[in-house]
Amino acid sequence: MATTPEYKGFFESANKPETDEWIEVFASDWNKEYFGFYAYIDKNTYEKDINNIWDLIHSFNYGGDIYVELIDHSPSMKEFYEWLYDRGYWADWDALNIKTWKEWWGDKNDC
Numbered sequence: 001m002a003t004t005p006e007y008k009g010f011f012e013s014a015n016k017p018e019t020d021e022w023i024e025v026f027a028s029d030w031n032k033e034y035f036g037f038y039a040y041i042d043k044n045t046y047e048k049d050i051n052n053i054w055d056l057i058h059s060f061n062y063g064g065d066i067y068v069e070l071i072d073h074s075p076s077m078k079e080f081y082e083w084l085y086d087r088g089y090w091a092d093w094d095a096l097n098i099k100t101w102k103e104w105w106g107d108k109n110d111c
Contacts, residue, residue, distance in 0.1 A: 007056060013038040014056060017074070018045060023081055024072040025095055027057055030065040038071060043080075046101045053096055068095050080104055 006014055013024070014037045021043035028036030037056070041049040057066060073081035083104060084095055094100050 007035070007037055007059075010036045011038075013040065015039050015049070015052070018042045020074050021076050022074050023070065023077050023084075023095075025053070026067075026069045026071050027053060027096070028067050029060075029062050030067050032067065034062050034064075035060045041095075041101075043077060043105070046105070047098050050096050050098050050101070070095055 008014060017024075017040040019042055022040045024038060024040050026036065026038050028034075035057075039049070039053050039056070041053070070081060070085055084100070088094070
């Protein structure tokens with residue numbers, strides 16, 4: 001089960017990976033002045049993880065542009081990480097778009 005992200009400051013991850021198949025992202029306001037945090041998206045619970053990350057972003061009541069960057073990945077997620085990066089999904093919110101993940105993994109949440 002995915003952990004609910006909790007803001008712990010700029011340099012602390014908001015959640016922990018649940019399995020050994022994950023991608024780490026950094027999310028912040030565009031200028032990294034109002035908020036910023038790291039979070040993990042697990043392969044098996046990506047829908048819930050992404051929704052939880054968006055909930056955390058919305059909890060800041062920030063009305064501006066959001067910046068999202070791919071940071072790291074587990075060894076087994078290298079090919080997917082590179083696919084995201086190569087397609088330009090390393091910036092903005094494409095990495096936090098469930099449709100992007102479904103395009104690669106399909107609709108199954110237990111890939």
